[in-house]
Amino acid sequence: MGLLEVKNVNKRFGGLQALGDVNLSVAENTVHAIIGPNGAGKSTLLNVLVGKLIPDTGSVIFDGQSVLGRKPHEINQMGISRVFQTPEIFGDLTVLENVLIPCFARRDGSFKLHAFETVMHEREIVDMAEQMLTDVHMIEKRNLQASTLSRGDKRRLEMAMCLVQQPKLLLLDEPTAGMARADTNNTIDLLKEIKATRPITMAIIEHDMHVVFSLAERITVLAQGTPLVEDAPENIKGHPKVQEAYLGQSHE
């Protein structure tokens, strides 16, 4: 039984079958990549996983509980954190505050009227956040306003915000999309480092094969809304079905 179990999920938009009979199982402590050409249904699948879309049929079980019909904040509280295609951070807040917020969310749940405590007096929380910033090598930028960061730093910060919650599952939505090669490599290194320093389960939706084969321990190939193959990376590379699906597509 995997940490995340997707069973027979179907989703239609009008006449278009976006997802057809998707079955997927993400095992604990693995990096599981979901790949496929454009329009294969990767984003739709992701939106189902985070509660943004409700499938027509099928079930999504995370850690023994269904995620269907739950709001994004509830799903996060269950232990799923999400990294967006373009980094979603609190631009008006400082880097440190960006990390403090998930710390509070983890400790206090989805709402607490802590209007009379002082943020800076919550030593354990501040320590936790600063430790995380140290881990991702951003501690010296902690007082900068987040919107002034470089794109790479924003990605790093977003990653820190997710990791500090110690999620059971980290969802990454094309974390290197639009990045230059050097930045992509940095991100890969960061993810490898994270993977090496703590037990974590990751599901990566990715287009870039380089990233996928650098990180993934298990790969699912999606085409036209249906999983073609699920296997270890080395078996995927030469798989005829995959080549067929990607034929004519430009690899990066």
Add this chain to the structure above:
Amino acid sequence: MFGLNKKDSVLFVLVLFLTMCAPFLLNPFPQGSELAQFNAGYPDLMQRFVIFGIFAIGFNILFGLTGYLSFGHAAFLGVGSYAGVWMMKLLTMNVIPAIMISVIVAGLFSVLVGYVSLRRSGIYFSILTLAFAQMSFSLAYSVLTPITNGETGLQLNLDDPRILGVSEVNGSIPPPNLFGLSLRDSAEMTFGNWVFTFNTGYYMCAVLMLIAFYISIRIFRSPFGMMLRAVKSNQQRLNYTGLNTKPYTLAAFVISGMYAGLAGGLMVAMDPLAGAERMQWTASGEVVLMTILGGAGTLIGPVLGASFIKYCENIFSKINDNILHQWFAFMPDGIEDVIVFLVHPFVGKGWHLTLGLMFMLVVIFLPGGLVEGGQRIGRLFRRRKPDAASDASQTKPAE
């Protein structure tokens, strides 16, 4: 101090000093001098400064932190006022129960309005709050006249029952009091031609404003305040960080509604009349203007903005041609007339024009409001100290 960091403590002590010494600071010109016209140190206006300060501080907790622009906050001030007057009519002239009920009723009303309005965001939220407030105003002015006394406004009568007090004293309505201390009492201090008035009601309001200001600092520095700023910055991320934005915004809405109720309660404690106009959309617009003019999202800005607008309203509107002629009497006749002619449109009945121009100038040249103006002046002086950045950044967010 009181759990505030150094910078906030300094700010708080500054505000403490300003409010406590207001009778001196606002009366800088001696009686009888031409400039005495600009003195603002009389009880009514000083009370208005702090009461509208409270109102704006509360509004800033919602607008400055979450970015939700409510165009209906005057409604909470209005229902607070009505509740307060009813308490004084029915129960006692001691203002404490009146103020408490004002806060409670305004809080409950804001739960209702906030719960519905916060289902939408952006301008749709603004229009929803505007709609609620305008409905409250229209109904209070007309069909709710039995409760609100409509056009005239709800006021005390000689035959009010007043269970824990007397209906009348010598054919007069007893003045509002704080445990027997009449809020209308004033002490006067004369120093040469300077006269300073120390009014009980003002000091009660001032103390409550200081408490309100202190609470607002605490909220700004609290995790809750940080969440509210996060709402303004990126709601999507906040949701995906496991936080439910709705109760946060609702809590901010209700807190600011209660501030408005407190302001409404204090208004009737100082002057027991609740007029329907204080719920009109222009009154809601006024608090928006106060907040933005002073500097939205800053701690002290709303208080400055409130004082600025109330000063304009009460001082400029009273300057008439007669006074102008007195001012410029030293000039040769022809020039005097020209100057009076030129100044005339901007004062007295033209004070709205001055106000409108001020808004435009401040918004155009000082987008961060009066606080930004202050900061710019401060920066001119602080140029010499280049490296204060690392220390300042800790408190940066709220400034």
Add this chain to the structure above:
Amino acid sequence: MDALLLQVLNGIDKGSAYALIALGLTLIFGTLGVVNFAHGALFMIGAFCAVTMQRILTLSYEVVDPTRTDFLGQPLKVAVPYVEKFLGESAGAAIIDWAVPISILLAVPFMIFIGFAMERGLIKHFYKRPHADQILVTFGLAIVLQEVVKYFYGANPIPTPAPDAFAGSFDFGAMLGMEAGNIIYPYWRMVYFFFALAIIGAVFGFLQFTTFGMVVRAGMADRETVGLLGIDIDRRFTIMFAIAAVVAGVAGVMYAPINSPNYHMGMDFLVLSFVVVVVGGMGSLPGAVAAGFLLGILESFASMAAVVEFLPGINQIIIYLVAIIILLTRPRGLMGRKGVMED
């Protein structure tokens, strides 16, 4: 039944004014992304163009009439308009009679000028600023404009009658073959309704069938992309602002005979037209027009005695109540697009 029909007529008339203001408001918002609180003031200025034209046409010289006396007991000075002197009494009187329609000739260039001046001088600098700043600065401008008008024209309403030819009313009911005397409708209100339709039609036609309009519509949808095509979208948007000002202005001119203009009539309409724009959906032109007529008609219905008896006070709040209901059931108004003005 008659009553309902009459209220529909009243409603479309009120709706015409709402729709015209809301149209300009949403045009400015859609093209420039600016929330213009001074738009009501533009409507007011339009109405005062009519007043001004009336004043110009009645510029007079005084003739002493020794047979009558004024309030101080002195011989009465009778004002004789120059127009009557130059063109003869009857022709002059006819021209004065037609002051309101004639004043459109004044209003159009003047509103274009005001529109240009506002956009180039002020609004331009606020494209990138938060909506709250835009609201504040245009609100300040609205106050300034209305105070200036008050300074010159006073606070009282000023009568600006329609030409005599349109002064009366006609029996609409009798025309439809119903009982006479029941459904009476003033000519000028009919004129106003058709005028509004013509203006709305012209604006839509302009946006739909001209290349200029096409570019503007494209710009409303995606300003950056259109900008990338090397089209000077800013200049076009300035022109759109002027057009919106003209629409508001002529709406004000034609409204003057219905209710005597006063300096704060703009504010009276502003809040309502904002509600109209939002109910219609921010940035949606058909939405604004539809919501204008819808709210106008509902307001008229709500003022019927039978309705008020059943729900006291409903006539005071109907517009706001409808706005709340629509916004709660249709999150972005009747025809709004997602993501517009939601943050």
Add this chain to the structure above:
Amino acid sequence: MSKMDLTRRGVMKTGAVAGAGLAVPTIFTAGSASAFVNEPTGGSVTLGFNVPQSGPYADEGADELRAYELAVEHLNGGGDGGMMSTFSSKTLDGTGIMGKKVEYVTGDTQTKSDAARASAKSMIEKDGAIMITGGSSSGVAVAVQALCQEAGVIFMAGLTHSNDTTGKDKKANGFRHFFNSYMSGAALAPVLANAYGTDRKAYHLTADYNWGYTTEEAITSATEAMGWETVETVKTPLAATDFSAYITPVLQSDADVLVLNHYGGNMVNSLTNAVQFGLRERIVNGKQFEIVVPLYSRLMARGAGENVKGIYGSTNWHWSLPDEGSKAFVKSFGTKYGFPPSQAAHTCYVQTMLYADAVQRAGSFNPCAVVEALEGFEFDGLGNGPTLYRAGDHQCFKDVLVVRGKENPTSEFDLLEIVEITPAGQVTYPVDHPQFAGGALGNCNPGA
């Protein structure tokens, strides 16, 4: 209430700053210094003129202010003295009030209760005003009157027509010279019955606030007593600008008279709309349809232009009155400003004179002495014939004018013609009349 330093009035406006540096701080507390609030101690006395300077009644407020300036000029011995020469009481001699020069401060009521009270409070607290006067609506008058009662100064109401001002909201420190809704009804009804017959069906449109309610009540009861039938009464929102939705149902009713209980901008718009919808050409039940406007304001009626022609209403005073007092007032006002005064200007001028005279007669500025001097005071020569300031409710009883829109005006001021001068006796009512029930004067309050 706050107390003013004994030396304060003396230095006001003199510009003297002598001895400032040497002075030792002195502290006064409430109740220790003088017999009543704002007692004038120097050579001048300050009056507070609180009129609408912004908002819809700003023009009316401006006219009130002109009248006040004129009154102050006359009291101080300037100008031609105006009605001081025709006033039956001869105590005023052009040397100010009790020998003190009259100064004044002005403020803006904005026609809002809150703003009006703030403005009045600043006059009392900051400027040391001993009397507040002015206003152009009943809501403001009632609110400011209550404030003056609490503060311990005299309030001389300006234009306020609601019964409540001297009815359920009457106060010992407040006085009204202007007439009221009841008087309008009592004066109008017989004239209307005469002109339009006793068999009429009336449809009322009423502004949805206090003044509207009392006027509707007064007019319906007075006309019903003449035999008229009230078909329908409909409340219209204050904020309404287009009354078509309220006018058209009149077409469907069998009413043959429309009564517009509207004032100011409301009146202008509703009357204009009514005429647009052809009501005046209408024949119902074989009778010519008629429109009535209970409270006329000439200033406002100008906004309705031609539409007022032939329409009946009532007014407190009109510049065309032939008595000596009115002539003297019109002359000095017209000479100074170039146009005739409005009824608002007249009542404000008269109120100032009456106050000054009362102080002079009482020999004291003490509000209680002033109240005593005004209560039951009978006078003449101020434009409305013999007048009584009734002690029981502080309402003036005098002749009321029934007027009609003039068919051939000779100037823009000549809009109304006087149809009848209803004698005071016909509009007098007992203090406890049901339309004025509730409330009590209380005792005069001198503040300190």
